[in-house]
Amino acid sequence: MSAANDANIEYIDWNNAFEILDKAFKLGIFVLIIGPKGTGKTTLVRKFAKQVSKELSSVNFSLRTRESHLIGTNTIDNGQINFVNGVLVHSMTQGDLLYLDELNAAEPDVLLRLDEALDDRRQIVLKEFHGQTIKAKDNWFVIGTINPLSHVGTKELPPQILSRFPIRIMLDYPPEDTELEIIKKHVKVNTQNEEDNIKSAIKLAHNLRKAASLEEIFYSPSLRETIAYSKLVTNNTNAKEAAEFVFANVYHQWGEIEYRKVMDIIASIFL
Numbered sequence: 001m002s003a004a005n006d007a008n009i010e011y012i013d014w015n016n017a018f019e020i021l022d023k024a025f026k027l028g029i030f031v032l033i034i035g036p037k038g039t040g041k042t043t044l045v046r047k048f049a050k051q052v053s054k055e056l057s058s059v060n061f062s063l064r065t066r067e068s069h070l071i072g073t074n075t076i077d078n079g080q081i082n083f084v085n086g087v088l089v090h091s092m093t094q095g096d097l098l099y100l101d102e103l104n105a106a107e108p109d110v111l112l113r114l115d116e117a118l119d120d121r122r123q124i125v126l127k128e129f130h131g132q133t134i135k136a137k138d139n140w141f142v143i144g145t146i147n148p149l150s151h152v153g154t155k156e157l158p159p160q161i162l163s164r165f166p167i168r169i170m171l172d173y174p175p176e177d178t179e180l181e182i183i184k185k186h187v188k189v190n191t192q193n194e195e196d197n198i199k200s201a202i203k204l205a206h207n208l209r210k211a212a213s214l215e216e217i218f219y220s221p222s223l224r225e226t227i228a229y230s231k232l233v234t235n236n237t238n239a240k241e242a243a244e245f246v247f248a249n250v251y252h253q254w255g256e257i258e259y260r261k262v263m264d265i266i267a268s269i270f271l
Helices: 017-027 041-051 067-071 087-094 108-118 176-186 192-213 223-233 239-254 256-269
Strands: 031-034 056-060 072-077 080-085 097-101 123-126 132-135 141-146 167-170
Touching: 017 031, 017 041, 017 167, 031 041, 041 056, 041 097, 041 141, 056 087, 067 072, 067 087, 067 108, 080 087, 087 097, 087 108, 087 123, 087 132, 108 123, 176 192, 176 223, 192 223, 192 239, 192 256, 223 239, 239 256
Parallel strands: 031 141, 031 167, 056 097, 097 141
Antiparallel strands: 072 080, 123 132
C-alpha cells in the first residue's frame, strides 16, 4: 500500500506516539505497539508511514497466515521456475515500512522465519529458492502490534521475538475529551443535544472498558463503536436506542444476564 494514498488519514496523537516512532525510525530500532483492538494502532502506523514518506507493506496475522505469505512461493511460467516474493521479502528488498499487525496471533513456524529476518543481520535465507540470501536495505523499518492475551486467538510472544522490538509503545483508549475530539474528525455534530448524547456514550464506553479490564464483562467497546453511535444520533436515532444497538446487543452472545448488565448501565446514563 502506498503511503501517498493515505493523505487524508485523521489521527490525533494524544500520547506522543509519533515522537517515539520518529526517534526509533531514525535510530533503526524496531517498535512494538501494545493495546486492545480499536484504539487506532493501524491508523497510527499508516499516518506515520505517510509522515516519513515510506511505502507500507502489511501482514495481518491469523491462524491462516502461512510462511508463504511472508517469504513467497515458486511459480512456473512458460516452463521457467520463478520465485514470487512474499510481503516480508518484498519489504526487505524495497526498504519499505513493514507493519506486522496482531503479531501474537501468528503460528510458531511463521514467527520462526520472521525471527530470522529481524535479528541484527537483517537477512533471510530462502530455502524455498536455491538458498538465496536476502539482505534488507539499510532503511528497512518494522513496526509490530499485539493485542492483550485476553483477546481470542492471541498467545504469548516468544522472548526472542519480543527482543527484536526493544521500543514498546502502549496505546490504550484515549481520555474522554480526546475521544470526543476523535469522533468529531469522523462525524459532523450539529447540536448541543447531539454532543451531550455523544459524551454520554463515551462515558458508557469507558465504563464498559473498565468493567471488561476487570473481567466483569466479556467485551470492551472500541473507538469504532463510539463513532458508529455518533453517526446514528446525528442522523435522528433516539439516543438510548442507539446505545442498545451499538453497545448492548453484542452482549447477547454471552447470554441474557450479560446483556442485562449492560442495559442497566445504559438506563442509568440515558435517563
